[in-house]
Amino acid sequence: MSKADAKAQKRQKFEAVFSVLLDELVAHLASKNMPQVALDWYRRNLEYNVPGGKLNRGLSVVDTVEILKGRSLTDDEYFKAAVLGWCVELLQAFFLVSDDMMDSSITRRDQPCYYRLEGVNLIAVNDSFMLEMAIYYLIKKHFRPEPYYINLVELFMEMTYETEIGQLIDLLTAPENHVDLNRFSLERHQLIVIHKTAYYSFYLPVAVAMYMCGIQPASAAAGPDPYELAQSILIPLGEYFQVQDDFLDYAGTPEQIGKIGTDIVDNKCSWCVNTALARATPAQRAVLDENYGRKDAACEARIKATYEEIGIRALYEEYEEAAHKRIMGLIETIPVTSKAPAGQAVLRREVFKTFLDKIYKRSK
Template sequence: MSKADAKAQKRAKFEAVFPVLRDELLAHFAAEGMPEDAKKWYTKNLDYNVPGGKLNRGLSVVDTVEILKGRTLTEDEYFKAALLGWCVELLQAFFLVSDDMMDQSVTRRGQPCYYRLDSVNYIAINDSFMLEMAIYHLIKTHFRSESYYVNLLELFHEITYKTEMGQLIDLITAPEDHVDLSKFSLEKHKLIVIYKTAFYSFYLPVALAMYMCGIQHGPAPSSDPYELARSILIPLGEYFQVQDDFLDFAGTPEQIGKIGTDIIDNKCSWCVNTALAQATPAQRAVLDANYGRKDAAAEARIKALYEEIGVRKLYEEYEEAAYKRIMGLIETIPAQPTAKQGEVVLQRAVFKSFLDKIYKRQK
């Protein structure tokens, strides 16, 4: 089987779990005495917002459980790992529905943003809350009797809060309708990226898998496998977002599947922050005059300035340094970790699989 076929098969297996979970949520909703029109509405909310993305975050939970256990999962193990994966996708859906309203975005995943659908509008606020709470209903139903149940709850709560902190800094640093590049910096970008993206996209799926596999917290931060995982996954998430920012500028629509809009949307992107750090006073004046303008000519001037400053070469240097740094962190995990009979321990392969997926990616 080709690599592409294996990937498609893995995705299809994961996708097949979603209708089971959706029907379970709808059955509970109906059992609460909710009327038929509300049931139809909730069905539309779930179907429109949860499946259909890349599903990388959700699939990462399953992949990590398989790597940690070192074998094919039983049906029950697969279902539980996939359920936690879909909980991450529900969290993503909650963030996207609300984020699109805050940004007044037009499209998402190739279709109109949910709040823009006929009759939805501000009801999308409550719908986003329902997507979030579906996570806790599913976890309670399927993990209530597990010793790590509270760990799952605390993890979701902690990561959600951190993501919302990142969203706040992003919104007040780079509002779409007010450009003030003095608020931008590479340090601010790093903070936004770590809190808004890295925690929930990279650390959350792996930590969920670790709890499911029975990995215990260490007695001190220096010996805690969760702290070790975080110390590798947060820089990985930061590297991923910098890549995303660079591809928004340098990637073609055919390559990345969308038209880059970071410049006209006044995004606090790695590219503009790198340009700001390198710019001469004359170049800074060009940035101030043209960044974040809803104007194709202004966008073209910024892109030309990025080329003049050498953003492509600076990105290549960043990527190589990030790869070396993350590989160095991964190598702090013993190549052959010792484990007692039946014990699951952290392995390099978990992090190497993430790094291999994103190193030098083109989309």
């Protein structure tokens, strides 16, 4: 089987679990004596917003459970890992539906943003809440008897709050209709990225897998807490991923990244503009101030030309190599010979190397 075929098969298996969960969620709403129009609306909300992306976050949960256990999963283990993976995807869907409204976005995943569908409009606010609450229904239904049930609930709540904090900082830094580069800085960019992306996209999938595999938080007397150790690696990894994403938005071709980059015209607090601001001459700074965030192709071209003058491509290569070296150093702090009590797993370097290998030098 080719690598592409194996990847497609893996996705299909994961998507089959969503079909089961979709029916469960609609049936739960039906148990509230909701009319058919509400059931149909909820089903469309779930089908339109949840399964259409790359599914990297959800699939990472399954992959991490398998790595931690060091073997293939039983059918029951796979299903439970996939449920948690889909809970992460539901959280992503909740964020995207609401974020698109806040940003007045037009398209998402090559189709109209959900709120722009005929008849939806601001009903999407409530629909985003229902996507979020589906997480807690599924966790309760499938994990209530487990000793780590409350850990899962608290973790999803904490990651949601972290992301909302990041969204707040982002909205205040780069509002849609007001360009002020004095609000931008590499420090502000890092703060936004850590809270808005790194926690829920990188730490959350690994942490839920760790709980499912029986990895216990350590007391102060028992050495490093494995969850704190995981977080210390995954947050920088998530930061690196977003910097890479920002660079590809500028430097990647539509054929590579599957879209046309829009960070410049959308006034995004991107790594590229912040790096340029930190190194710009007064004349270059004037060009950035006059052209950034304008819905104008000529303005965008001036910004890109200024990036080239400043040497953003070479600066990114320096950043990437330094980030890779730093993260590899953090991974190597994970003990290799640790043993866990029977029935539990131990934190493995392979979890983090797998994430890093997928990201390093990526071009899409």
